[in-house]
Amino acid sequence: MVSRVIPVDDFDLVIFGGTGDLARRKILPGLFRRFCSGQMPAQSRIIGAARSELSDAAFRRDIKAALEEFLPKDSFSAKEVKAFLDQLHYVRIDATGTEGWGALKKLVRNDKDTIQAFYFSVAPSLFGDLAERLHTNKIAGPGARIVVEKPFGRDLGSAKKLNSTLRDHFDESQIYRIDHYxxxxxxxxxxxxxxxxxxxxxxxxxxxxxxxxxxxxxxxxxxxxxxxxxxxxxxxxxxxxxxxxxxxxxxxxxxxxxxxxxxxxxxxxxxxxxxxxxxxxxxxxxxxxxxxxxxxxxxxxxxxxxxxxxxxxxxxxxxxxxxxxxxxxxxxxxxxxxxxxxxxxxxxxxxxxxxxxxxxxxxxxxxxxxxxxxxxxxxxxxxxxxxxxxxxxxxxxxxxxxxxxxxxxxxxxxxxxxxxxxxxxxxxxxxxxxxxxxxxxxxxxxxxxxxxxxxxxxxxxxxxxxxxxxxxxxxxxxxxxxxxxx
Structure with missing residues (x-):
């Protein structure tokens, strides 16, 4: 039996919290596996965004170390790693302020041929700030998708408030509440x-x-x-x-x-x-x-x-x-x-x-x-x-x-x-x-x-x-x- 791998369309994926544990342990190693399978277009880009002061090169070194730590040693080649790392970029961002949003806007493509996705791998308290700034800085286009991790609220009241905040800037069809199970x-x-x-x-x-x-x-x-x-x-x-x-x-x-x-x-x-x-x-x-x-x-x-x-x-x-x-x-x-x-x-x-x-x-x-x-x-x-x-x-x-x-x-x-x-x-x-x-x-x-x-x-x-x-x-x-x- 041969497994079919269907390539996806060209995309830009921004990972807020790109230097965090979830990004290093699951998200980026997972994307690397999809890259090696031929599912990711070569022109697609993955953009890490976090508070740390890092260059693109430093971010790539960090992710290279994560791949070596969290994936089997014999599951990839040095050539594949280099090709994947070339698709990575980094922006220092202030989720609650103004720093970095201009640089992110310049980096993220906003055209009809590129899918935009924004992964909120951060504390839920920052979801609203990120959604608002993506909107006010006109970074997210009309077809953009946002991914939010649990916990999605801690009770009914907070869940309703969070839903309302996200819907102020994104339609329900754009919101992906992820449960890895x-x-x-x-x-x-x-x-x-x-x-x-x-x-x-x-x-x-x-x-x-x-x-x-x-x-x-x-x-x-x-x-x-x-x-x-x-x-x-x-x-x-x-x-x-x-x-x-x-x-x-x-x-x-x-x-x-x-x-x-x-x-x-x-x-x-x-x-x-x-x-x-x-x-x-x-x-x-x-x-x-x-x-x-x-x-x-x-x-x-x-x-x-x-x-x-x-x-x-x-x-x-x-x-x-x-x-x-x-x-x-x-x-x-x-x-x-x-x-x-x-x-x-x-x-x-x-x-x-x-x-x-x-x-x-x-x-x-x-x-x-x-x-x-x-x-x-x-x-x-x-x-x-x-x-x-x-x-x-x-x-x-x-x-x-x-x-x-x-x-x-x-x-x-x-x-x-x-x-x-x-x-x-x-x-x-x-x-x-x-x-x-x-x-x-x-x-x-x-x-x-x-x-x-x-x-x-x-x-x-x-x-x-x-x-x-x-x-x-x-x-x-x-x-x-x-x-x-x-």
Whole structure:
């Protein structure tokens, strides 16, 4: 199988925060991979913009070091690196003042044949300043696109204000709110599995599905993000955006077409159909200190923080398709293994023709986002050998690296794909403003309730699957979490 690489049109991409960690670790290495694949036109330009006093040459040296640090050593040649670096430029800019905007205007092409894109890889507090200055300095043309990173607000009020500020200068069709989870190959394959196969869609409803589990577990703690994270917590940092988006893709109705607004319309309907969870359907946790590292309180340098580093929830969607089907979400830091997985657990057969010794069996469709992206369908078969009808569950496994061979190694990562979608003008995998606001409308009352009550998170040990109460959340209804595997 040969992977098709379709070149994009000529573009100028300005990365505000071009010397920052995200730019060095993800954005620019991703663009370099797209350049090496032949997807970037030779005349396209990438312009770093930041507060540091750097020349073009110094900026290129810094990015060369980033490529060597964050990409495999044998994945590129010196010739490719030089050709890519030649497309890089740098402008020292004051996001809240006047310095550098004239130089940026001279550098960015503003003609009908060049796509303009502006990546806001900066703190959300600067989004409005950047949008205003791009407008007042007449740098951004009518077809310009802006990319904004999460967190997109910290509650409904701030999200509405930010949306309003951006819309003062850009149309909604120009705003790309990026969530890198939606750029993962397996997330998009989820839509292909659902809507491209007659096998699954007829079963994708309350008649056949017992429950759905979504797990995003991390082994790292808050580390250097302690100051930010302690004001955010797992609910704001993960559930309101990443897990909510995965839930929407699992639960949404088939869109009429695979285009941006049709897909996002269906996702919005899911968020609006979400019931407010009951208090005893939510478990909040906070990891404790252990011999192998600091606990949460030590990392955020606080003795009394009640911010959660773990959350598990049972959710219900009030519509015909999913009536009575619980959706279980969990995410946390310093857990047993790093994994992101969605599991659709189907009901047992209505009547078993086998004796009781054959055990209980059910089909589980698992979509692994990381690590080892792939899809597994568990099926029940007879265990080989004599001795009667003994049943055993085995996986039909499509790990991309195994199934696709060398082609899987060249699959673009999330940032690569999403940035190229920005250049193409495809908003399908980006959040719309009303979608963000609907998610905050659902999230805010939950946070306000536990904040008002001063509820402390349940402690859990580093390297485990979270607080015991999270297991009880499942056990009380005769279910269990699937194991977290690396």
């Amino acid at each position: 939606l750029g993962k190959e397996t997330v998009q394959n989820l839509m292909a599995v659902r809507f491209g196969n007659m096998l699954f869609e007829p079963l994708w409803n309350a008649q056949y599905v017992d429950h759905v589990q979504i797990t995003v577990a991390e082994t790292v703690g808050v580390g250097g993000r302690g100051a930010y994270y302690d004001k955010s917590g797992a609910m704001r940092d993960m559930v309101q955006n990443h897990l909510m988006q995965l839930l929407c893709l699992i639960a949404m109705e088939p869109p009429s077409h695979f285009d941006p607004d049709a897909v996002r319309d269906e996702k919005l309907k899911v968020i609006r159909a979400l019931d407010p969870p009951k208090r005893d359907d939510i478990v909040r946790g906070q990891y404790e200190s252990a011999t192998d590292g600091k606990g949460y309180l030590e990392e955020v340098e606080s003795n009394d923080s009640i911010t959660e580093s773990f959350i598990a929830m049972k959710l219900a969607i009030s519509n015909w398709r999913w009536a009575g089907v619980p959706f279980y979400l969990r995410t946390g830091k310093r857990m047993k293994a790093r994994t992101s997985e969605i599991s659709i657990v189907f009901k047992e057969t209505p009547h078993s023709i086998f004796d009781k010794d054959s055990g209980r069996h059910r089909n589980i469709l698992s979509i692994r986002l990381q690590p080892n992206e792939g899809i597994t369908l568990g099926v029940t078969i007879k265990e080989p050998g004599p001795g009667g009808m003994r049943l055993v569950d085995v996986p039909l496994d499509m790990t991309f690296a195994d199934a696709l061979g060398p082609e899987a190694e060249g699959v673009p990562d999330a940032y690569e794909r999403l940035i190229m979608d920005v250049i193409r003008g495809n908003q399908t995998l980006f959040m719309r403003g009303d979608e963000v606001e609907a998610a905050w409308s659902w999230t805010d009352p939950i946070i306000e309730d536990w904040t008002r009550r001063g509820e402390r998170p349940k402690p859990y040990d580093v390297g485990t699957t979270g607080p015991e109460d999270a297991a009880v959340l499942m056990h009380r209804e005769g279910r269990r979490w699937l194991d977290i595997k690396a």
